[in-house]
Structure formats: structure tokens, C-alpha cells
Amino acid sequence: MAILFTYKKNILITTSLLMLFSVIGAAMVGLTFTQTADDIKHNEKLTLLRQLNTIIPAEAYDNDLLLDTKTIKPSPLLGTSEASLVYRARKDTQNVAVIFSSIAPNGYNGPIELLVGVYTNGRLAGVRVIKHRETPGLGDAVSITHSDWILGFNDKSLSNPDEKHWKVKRDGGIFDQFTGATITPRAVVSAVHDALLYFDKNQAILFSNKPGAINHSDNLGKTVKPKQPNSNSQPDQKNHDR
């Protein structure tokens, strides 16, 4: 009986010791988390904004890109299977451009995620690869960190070049391929072209400012009537923080 008692007591001590360490560890992590949460959020915002600003320069718009967003339905033209976010740039309440994500499904090693910026006149503001698994040294040249190839899309539109030439050179188009890697640029070119088609069809929806449908709108199921982008509801104007 006495042995059983000490045994139980031992377990109790051991368990509470383990629990004590768990609580201390959790408290440490929790404390750091609350202390750094604001900084981290701020960093993430800055990183995103910096990325968006490489596509549409900060001088070109005067609203808060990160707040003037809208959720759009998945579309085969964008290669998206989930709702995605579109950032709208406006200046003096005039629409300037949108940035939305697009996925090239047929990269060499899987999907390539792009950010595509388009001005209201259908001209490309710029394209950036934000996530890819292409071969290092070959296909990864689509990324701005490895080459300037992606800048070749700047100022292109559906009519420049025409439909027939929206291809890599090997397929009779105007866009360079890389030595030893044609599949990756081919995938990106076709994805950007589709993204432009999407913009062409949906421009009014992308810019529309339906009340209550600004941030993470819930009107996914409804058809949105194309309408003039109105200027009176600009929630972003008063939301400039920092």
C-alpha cells in the first residue's frame, strides 16, 4: 500500500512537473506572440504593398491599395479554383488599375502563381511570379529575382501584340523563351493572355464598388450588373492608417 502510494505520488509529481513546463513554454510563446503581433502584421502589409508597388508605382494612385480590395469568384481564365482578392488602384476617385492573381496551371513542375496588374485601358502594368517550383537556373528565370524576362509583359495588351503573337517565339509569337526551357515561359505567356481576357470581360465588376461589397464581399453567388464605377463611395479615403 505504501509502495503504491509513493508510486502514485511520483506520477503526480512527474505529471505536474511536465504540466508546469508546458504552461511556462506556452506562456513564453504567447507573450512573444502578443508582443510581436503588430510588428508582424505591419511587416506583412509592407511586404505586400512593396510587391504591389513594383507593378503599379505608388505615385500612380492615391487610395489604400490594401484596403480597396474585392473578392472575385474563381475563374478558368485565371486558373483559380478558390475565390481570390483583387486590389484596385484609383487616383482622384478615377480608376487607374487593378492587380489580381492568376495561376498558370501548366508550369514544368506544377502551377505558377502570378500577380497581374492591368490599367483601365487594358494595358499590362506588370506581371510578377509570386510562387513557382520551376527548375533552378532554367525555368526560374520567369521570376524577377533571376531575370528581367517578366518585364517584357509591361505595356502589352490584347491588341499589342495581336492574338496570333501572344506566344513564345518558338510557337511563332513575340515572347522570348529560355535556352533549355520553353514550357515555363509558354505557361506564363498563356496565363497572362488569359488574365487579360478575364480583365476585358470583367472590368466593370472588378472596379465596381457595390455598397457592402468592398472588403471580402459576399456577393460571390450573385451576378453583378456592370455599372459605372461610381465615385461617391470611397471607403478607402478615410481609412489611411500610418
Add this chain to the structure above:
Amino acid sequence: MTDSSLAETLNISKSGLWKNNVALVQLLGLCPLLAVTGTVINGLGLGIATLMTLVFSNSIVSLIRPWLKSEIRIPVFVLIIASIVTTIELIMNAWFHDLYLVLGIFIPLIVTNCSIIARAEAYASKNNIVNSALDGFMMGLGFTLVLVVLGGMRELIGFGTLFANAQLMFGSMGESMTITFSENYPGFLLAVLPPGAFIGLGLLIAVKNIIDKRQSAKQPVIIANADPVVS
């Protein structure tokens, strides 16, 4: 007393930096070592994160050693290490966000670096806090040095630069630190890819072994005592 503690300090330093180097001798933590050493700065970043983890985990383990029951010591070590790494990850995310983005998954993966739990078990749970912290520091420093040297080799051969992206760690001051040796360097892909990391590490280990051999040749008496198998 001071003599023996000085000797211990020297011993710990020598062991961590050279004789018992985590990467070159114990061959622990190779996954992050091979994965992030594409550039000097990446290697340095992960090295410092690992070093901090080692110092803190060794100190805490040494501090709680009187209350540690042997049957729960491993879970407690894991708890401590995981908490420290998560804390460091959050701090890096807040203060060195760009570097954090580059190192990505390899920061949380420091938890799985066997060298940390190995030092807790083999050294910190048996020694006082000062020596344990020093041991963590020296082991971490040895690991960091290998990461930096390997990163330097791969960056130099692979990209023809050194200290590229130093601004990730040193802010705007770092932008002028990048050394480009040739503007038109075509790049050497093998060095950038994982096989380059293996080859580089193999070369480093070989160099260390050569140096060790040279030294032991100078002191034949000591090696005869230490390693009687060699005939």
C-alpha cells in the same frame, strides 16, 4: 579553481568550434545546413538563429536540471526547444521580416536539429549554467561558421558574388556589402543546387580531416595514446 575553469572554457570552445563540430564531425542538422547555404547571408541568418536556440536551450536546461526527472527529461527538452524556436521565429518575423521570408520553413525546422537536443542531453543536463551557455554558444558558432563558409563557397561559385542580399540582415547598410566579382559571370548551377551543397560539405570535411592529420603527425605521441587502433 580559476585554472580548471579556464581549461574547461578552452576545452568547450575547442570542442564546439573544431574537435566536435556539429556539422563537420557530428554531422547533425544537415537538412537545414544543405538547404539554406545557397548564399552567405542565408547561412549566417540560419546559423545565428540556431546559435541563439542552442544558448537559450542549454541555459534553461542547465537551470532546471535539479528538478528534472529523468523519465520526463526528453519531453521537457522538446517543450523547451520548441518554445524557444517559436519565440525566435516570431521575433525574426517581426524584426528581420525579409530574412524570415527567405529562410522560411527552415526556422521552425530548427526544432528538429538533433544537435540541440543532443547538447541538452549530453552536456547541459549535467553541467552548470555558465558552462552550458558557453557550450551552446560554441557549438552554435561552430555550426554557423560551417554554414557561412559553405554558403560562401556556393555563392562564389554559383553566382560569382559574396554577401548578396546583405540588406536582408543589415538593412540599408548591407546594400553596399555585396561583392560582385564579375558582372558577366554565367553562374554555375551545380553549386546552387542541392548536390553542390553535398559536394561542398564533403570538401569541407575532407579539408578538416587533412588538417587534423597534419597536426597529429606533428604530435605522434598524443595520437598513439588517443587512438591505439591505428597501427
